[in-house]
Amino acid sequence: MAVTTFAAIDIGSYYVNIEIFQLSKKTGLKSLTRVRQNIEIGRDTYALHKITMERITELTDILKDYTRIMKEYGVSGYRACAKSALREADNRYLVVDHVYRATGIRIDVLSNSEQRFLGYKSIASKGEEFQKFIEKGTAIVDVGGGSIQISLFDKDTLVTTQNILLGSLKIRERLGSFEHETVHYDQLVDQLIRKDLLNFKRMYLKNRKIESIILVGDYFTNLIFQNRSDVNKTESKEEFMIWYDHVVSRSPRDIAEELGISSEMSTVLIPMAVLYRRLIEVLEVETIWLPGIQLTDGIAYDYGEQKRIIRSNHDFEQDILAAAKNISRRYASSKAHNDALVSAADAIFDVVRKTSRLSLRDKLLLRVACYLHDCGKYISLVNVAECSYNIIMSTEIIGLSERERRIIANVVRYNTQNLGYYKPMGTADGLDIEDYMLVAQLAAIMRIANCLDQSYLQKIEEMSVTRKDDELVIAVSTKEEYTLEKGIFHENVDFFEEIFNLRPVLRIKGRR
């Protein structure tokens, strides 16, 4: 049958959603039903840093119900994703295990960047409209219970994406104790978030003109303008302000009654409204788009892409690379060198891939590593490897999981540092044997590729990489002096051979 049904489960700070989708090549992605249950997991996490047994039981009960819904639609696959409520809980792995044993559902605890990437894919699932928006300066703002993510797009590419650890539920919890000391709760919220938003503007927005904002989030986002019949819509700034005044001027209880939500939920709505307003003001946008989508749309879209049921006209890998290039530009890396490095690394990778277990995803990681390989220079010329490692570890790169980011950081670090042999109990960086092997292979490729442009002068005119028996033959043609490169190349040959069992050989043509 050409039609697949799929269940996407989204475990948020104050709700658990399931959405059943139908996917087919012909009709694409279609939602069949969406169910939400309220459960404030985030409350445990943000206050206690762990999830209580009571809450876990509540969660497993909900998920048990959801397995029944999955049966009702005979789903052939599912993915359950948890976000900051689990990510920030110290006992998250125990929770995941507990849920699995009780329900058979395996929860993916997403890294922030994975989560945002899925959120971003969910917007992309709207197709043409999305393309139209991101051609001009657009900010995607995703307000969750635990944090806000702001991603800037310009001319069809992602400029930057930043996470601010202030979500609606978190704000409510944080202000909870002195909420009663003021009648102007909205101003209190405003003061709490203002600084972060202004910093963001100064650092990343600079002179960029942002014309529109895309609001995504969850169920709440869709409550804005409270029009049941038209969830997917655009609004002007003025219309938003009318809504804002309406929400902020009312007591949570009134709002709850009006919108037909619980009053507990409505106390989350005010911080969210203030956040949105601040953002709209800081970014100076005119149009607001509410695509009416949720994370579940992104999860399903991602699944559809992987199963090759859906084909996007937007290249998401390019977004990841664009993000990496932007980071490297921020740390004043040489673009020319990086481009040379990437093309050399690509060429080597393509040859060795045939005899290794490397995947195309690994190639993407290698490319990102190349763009970021010397970003640490910005901090210290002496300690480039360590500094680069630290920058990467603390920078969001959209679309990459935490594990992938750690691999990239290590590849960059061992591009110059000595990589010791793997020992049981792992390395100091917490790499397991598989990750260690991947880091070693990518680092070996990068070292060879890097020394081909050691002088940063892009001396190579043409290059080819071939395999000949036990040798990896790298033929370069250059009209310039190539002694330095050649020398360094030889220093790295042993390492590469040890890893791939292939000895790199440099052949230089066209020397004067």
Add this chain to the structure above:
Amino acid sequence: MELRASEHFYNRELSWLQFDRRCLSEARDTKIVPLFERLKFLSITSSNLDEFFMVRIASLKDQVHVGYKGVDIAGMTPEMQLKELTEQVHEFVHEQYQTYNRSLVPALKKAGLEVIRNHEALSKKQSAFLDKYFEEAIYPVLTPMALDSSRPFPLVRNRSLNIGALLSAKEDGGKLRGKGKKKKDVQEFATVQVPSVLPRIVSLPDAPDGHKVVILLEEVIKKYIGVLFQHYVVDCTCTYRVMRNADFEIDEDEAEDLMLEIQKQLKKRQRGEVIRLEIEESADKRLLKILKKELEIEEDGIYYINGPIDLTFCMKMYSLPGFDSYKEPPYTPAPVKEFMQDEDVFAAIRKKDILVHHPYMTFDPVVNFVKQAAKDPDVLAIKQTLYRVSGNSPIIQALAQAAEAGKQVMVLVELKARFDEEHNIAWAKMLEKAGCHVIYGLLGLKVHSKITMVVRREEEGIRRYVHLGTGNYNDSTARLYTDLGLFTCDDAIGRDATAVFNMLSGYSEPERWYKLMVAPIWLKNDFLKLIRRESAKASSGEEAFIRAKMNSLCDPDIIQALYEASTAGVKIDLLVRGICCLKTGIPGISENIHVRSIVGNFLEHSRIFWFHNGGDDEFFMGSADWMPRNLDRRVEIVFPVEQEDLKKEVAQILTTEFEDNVKAHILMSDGSYEKIDKRGKTLVNSQALFCEAAWAAVPKRKNPAKTRRFKPASLKES
């Protein structure tokens, strides 16, 4: 003018009584209604009144007990209502018996059915027959109970028919108390229940002229009562019946704050309090005095009955064999043409939405819908709400089969359906055993919506088939109630249907409804919006009208909106079978509103709403009346009819019903209902027309029997 002023509304209880009067008027209609159908109507008025006492009068009594002084929309306190009702009910009962004694009994005799009222009138032959019947059938099941100082007054069961007797000791022996006292001082009270296991109507041997003769069971027992108290002389007997305020939950029709109040005071409630005593008019004063004292009943709760108590036996009389010429010919529901052409229910629904009109059309497609789903390997899930289900429901069996076949079956069973609780629990347990996911209603909300959804995996993906109805999934009432149902596989309705079931499972409400209007929370506003939209059209000079049909109309907000619409110039025509608190013909307020009520052979039960919407007419049907309980305290679904041909069909149904001049009564501005003057008009009996139309729509099939011929084999030929 203040639209909400109490003088602009009728009290709902009094309006209900008007409805029972309309039923009674059918029983009195000697011109059009066949004799035995009149019996049926009389029986209905009686069972209606019983329910009214147990639910509404009981509730008013509760309110008086807790000292509730609030007023209803008509400005009446519970006490005022009780007073007015008691007066009117007494009058009503008087009319019931007048109808029975003066009109029905003589007419029955003429028709060849003699009802012997007093056993003294029996012939020798008849007495001899009864001697034997009493001894063999009746005597073994009687339990006489005597009252004396050592025993408490016996429990007289709610709604049971009883015979009370005064006994005195025989001169020779027997138990004597207070020797030396005069005879009348030693009278004792005894009572015996008329057994409900025996038929109320006892057929006697036919009269010499061939007439059928019957006598009621209580008269037979009276005749032989001496046998029960052998050592006594039976001085007098009388039949009586009590109705108690007992074991019933607080009626959901009451306002929420009131319900809480009553709940709090529930302990004070006089459990088992007698709220009505019906007693033979000719009862001995001493007997009456004892009953009055022991049952602790006020004078206004006593109904002196001139005739047999509890007229529901008339329904049994209707079922006596023969007398067909005095009954409406039985109607066989017509098949539904769309389902005739297609064996496969789902294939038929895929072609187009299908409207079914019961009881004119058969209920079978609804049953088959579930049955076929249970067997279909591509069906993944079946979900259904069940409110009142017939005893041996094929639907329940099909659901159980589906669960056994591994399908996901969810059934919502409403346990709060009046008087059906016990019955419902039994089969709900059965479904659970079969593996269905059974939900027993929602806390504080009665689930009244009628919806079934089948989730099916098909070539093009998941498809949801939905049946939405105005009536219950009950194959036996579907032969008596007029209801409409819609089969559809519309995607938006499927999505909404899923959301309804999710809501019923305790999950969140959906972010939006695509096409369905759902109560509580949303429905009332949706209706108000539709009414106001019509008002706006009228105000801007466009033609505007609302035509709606329902069982009851008593929601004050809706009525106010209708008054506003009427004032704005919207033409409003309503068919309200039962309670209607709206007043017609108030100058400047409701001059544009007309209300009719149809009381026919079938119980009018469908709810249809038609809004003109400036020419882009919109039609809705559903389970909800315009009553606060439907709009605020129940889960109800009102659904749109969208396909053009079906809209026309629904419009036609409503139009025909508004044209009815045989069974329709018109609400007058003084609150009375009057039948239409038929002189010079073509008679329109909407129910009869629908019966004809349903069969006329059935495509004629070639009778295969005509073309088939069996050829007898012949030995000679071979």
